Amino acid sequence: MEPRRASQKGELGFSMIELMVAMVVTLVVSGAIFGLLTVGGNAFRREPEVADRQQNIRIAMDAISRDIGNAGGGMPLVSQVFTHTDDPLAGPNPTGNGAPYLNGQGPEGVLGADGQALRGSPPTGSGADASDDSDVLEILIAEPTCPVFRVCASPGGLTGAAASPVALAQQIPVGGCMLSPGTVNSWGLVVLTDSQRFTIQPAQVQPAAVNPACSPTNPAGTVNLAAALPEWPVAGGGALPVPPNTLMYSMRVVRYMIAPDLMDTSPTLWRSETGRYTTQGAASAAPAIGATNWQVIARGIEDLQVEYLNGGNLWSNNPGIVAPCAAFPCTAPEYNTVVRRVRVTLSARALAPLLQGETTPAGGSGPNAVRGQLVSVVSPRAAMVGLQSAAPTGSFY
Numbered sequence: 327m328e329p330r331r332a333s334q335k336g337e338l339g340f341s342m343i344e345l346m347v348a349m350v351v352t353l354v355v356s357g358a359i360f361g362l363l364t365v366g367g368n369a370f371r372r373e374p375e376v377a378d379r380q381q382n383i384r385i386a387m388d389a390i391s392r393d394i395g396n397a398g399g400g401m402p403l404v405s406q407v408f409t410h411t412d413d414p415l416a417g418p419n420p421t422g423n424g425a426p427y428l429n430g431q432g433p434e435g436v437l438g439a440d441g442q443a444l445r446g447s448p449p450t451g452s453g454a455d456a457s458d459d460s461d462v463l464e465i466l467i468a469e470p471t472c473p474v475f476r477v478c479a480s481p482g483g484l485t486g487a488a489a490s491p492v493a494l495a496q497q498i499p500v501g502g503c504m505l506s507p508g509t510v511n512s513w514g515l516v517v518l519t520d521s522q523r524f525t526i527q528p529a530q531v532q533p534a535a536v537n538p539a540c541s542p543t544n545p546a547g548t549v550n551l552a553a554a555l556p557e558w559p560v561a562g563g564g565a566l567p568v569p570p571n572t573l574m575y576s577m578r579v580v581r582y583m584i585a586p587d588l589m590d591t592s593p594t595l596w597r598s599e600t601g602r603y604t605t606q607g608a609a610s611a612a613p614a615i616g617a618t619n620w621q622v623i624a625r626g627i628e629d630l631q632v633e634y635l636n637g638g639n640l641w642s643n644n645p646g647i648v649a650p651c652a653a654f655p656c657t658a659p660e661y662n663t664v665v666r667r668v669r670v671t672l673s674a675r676a677l678a679p680l681l682q683g684e685t686t687p688a689g690g691s692g693p694n695a696v697r698g699q700l701v702s703v704v705s706p707r708a709a710m711v712g713l714q715s716a717a718p719t720g721s722f723y
Contacts, residue, residue: 375676375677375678375696376676376696376698378626378676379626379674379675379676379677379696379697379698380674380698382624382625382626382627382674383624383626383627383672383674383698383699383700384700385623385624386595386623386624386627386672386674387670387672387700387702389597389623390463390582390670390672390702390704391670391702391704393465393467393580393582394465394668394670394704394705394706395704395705395706395707396465396467396706396707396708397465397466397467397665397668397706397708397709398466398467398706398708398709399467399468399469399707399708400467400468400469400474400517400519400575400708401466401468401517401519401524401708402519402521402522402523402524402651403521403651403656403664403708403709403712404648404649404651404656404660404661404663404664404712405466405524405648406645406646406647406648406665407465407466407467407665407706407708407709408463408464408465408466408634408645408665408668409428409464409465409466409557409579409581409601409645410428410644410645411428411557412428412557412602412611428461428462428463428464428632429459429461429462429631429632429643429644430459430460430461430643431459431460431461431462431583460583460584460628460629460630460631461630461631461632461643462581462582462583462630463581463582463583463630463632463670464579464580464581464582464601465578465579465580465581466517466526466558466577466578466579466580467577467578467579467580468517468519468575468576468577468578469503469504469575469576469577469578471503472502472503472504472575472576473496473499473502473504474573474574474575475494475495475496475498475504475547475573475574475575476494476495476496476569476570476572476573476574477492477493477494477495477518477568477569477572477573477574478493478494478495478537478539478540478546478568478569478570479492479493479537479539479540479568479569480492480493480551480568483565483566483567483568484518484525484551484560484565484566484567484568484572485560485565485566486525486527486553486554486559486560486565487553487554488550488551488552488553489550489551490550490551491532491535491548491549491550492529492548492549492550492551493535493537493539493540493546493547493548494540494546494547494548494549494574495540495541495546495570496546496547497534497545497546497547498531498534498547498549503576504576505529505530505531505549505576506576508531509531510531510532510533511530511531512530512531513528513529513530513531513605513606514528514529514576514577514605515527515528515529515555515576515577515578515579515600515603515605516528516529516549516551516574516575516576516577517574517575517577518566518572518573518574519566519572519573519575520566520567520571520572520573521571521573522651523560523564523566524558524560524566525554525558525559525560525566526554526555526557526558526577526579527551527552527553527554527555527607528551528552528555528603528605528606528607529549529550529551529552529574530549530550530552530606531547531548531549532548532549532550533548534546534547534548535548539569549574552606552607553607555579555601555603555607578599578600579598579599579600579601579603580597580598580599580601581597581598581601581602582595582596582597582623582630583595583596583612583613583630584596584627584628584629584630585612585613587622587625588613588614588615592625592626592677593625593626593627593628593675594613594622594623594624594625594626594627595622595623595624595625595627595630595672596613596620596621596622596623597620597621597623598610598619598620598621599619600619603619604618604619605619624674625677626674626675626676626677627672627673627674628673628674628675629671629672629673630670630671630672631670631671631672632668632669632670632671633668633669634646634665634667634668634669635665635666635667635668635669636662636663636664636665636666637661637662637663637664637666638662641669645665646663646665647663648663648664648665649663661712661713664709664712664713665706665709666705666706666709666710666713667703667704667705668703668704668705668706669701669702669703670701670702670703670704671699671700671701672699672700672701673697673698673699674697674698674699674700675696675697675698676696676697
């Protein structure tokens with residue numbers, strides 16, 4: 327009997343129940359480990375993309391903020407330096423508002439009603455835009471680092487019409503920023519102003535010449551002026567005086583808009599230093615292959631919203647009508663029409679596919695994406711300097 331019992335004892339092992347319990351425990355532990363590895367891998371892919379998204383939106387906001395801060399530099403203190411509309415307005419005040427404005431001009435903002443709520447819906451003020459379409463921002467800046475030129479002779483005066491040639495009191499330096507590169511036949515945009523009115527015109531460098539109205543012996547700069555860009559004939563109506571009260575600056579018409587990237591159609595923020603024109607005044611309304619006036623600022627920017635605040639202390643999607651200063655000193659109602667703050671809202675998304683979090687439905691009609699938003703309020707320095715110098719008591723604020 328003893329040998330038989332020893333043989334049976336050696337054949338003992340795990341029961342079926344014990345094996346099943348062990349397998350279940352192993353599967354649970356393995357599943358937990360695999361889940362942790364998957365989450366870690368997804369986060370490893372997602373976080374660099376989110377960081378890139380945030381970097382792109384900060385680069386875009388920094389560029390816009392810098393241009394808004396420079397808005398109106400070298401221009402009359404009381405003037406509209408934020409474009410209302412691409413449609414030229416009739417009458418003596420082309421800086422007044424007129425439909426369709428530049429708000430609600432791009433593709434529908436993919437954040438939809440949710441994004442509008444984050445911007446503080448409903449919009450307030452005259453000309454407010456209740457749509458979710460992306461806005462276009464256009465800013466007028468007389469190049470602050472370029473020299474100032476005085477117009478000393480012009481045939482028929484300066485009315486915004488084409489003029490050939492116009493004599494300057496100074497020579498245009500080769501390699502300078504005025505009509506860069508400053509060589510004969512080079513083109514650029516200029517602003518002509520008498521500190522109350524202004525016009526924006528394409529100008530072409532001509533050979534320097536002696537003009538008795540400027541100097542009887544020394545050669546001075548000469549330019550040909552093309553007709554004023556339609557949105558900016560002589561602002562406020564009339565004509566600019568010649569000479570000696572008209573100055574000429576190099577001009578930037580900085581325009582921001584959302585448009586598809588030319589390589590993969592991803593949403594992209596574009597910038598032009600000549601607005602929707604070339605340096606010669608030809609139309610170049612949107613980014614396209616061969617359009618050298620447009621540059622990519624940041625990819626993944628899918629929505630741009632702009633609001634303005636003037637002396638009425640009411641945010642509006644329309645920069646409002648700026649009343650040109652009829653005489654110096656300007657009055658409080660005239661200064662109150664000047665835009666003194668601009669609120670910009672940018673929305674961006676990560677461009678990589680299949681990121682963690684992209685399965686969550688997003689507001690609006692756009693595709694699901696990992697999104698972020700940045701809001702900034704910027705004051706144009708020229709407007710604030712003008713307000714401070716004209717209102718030491720603070721009555722215009």
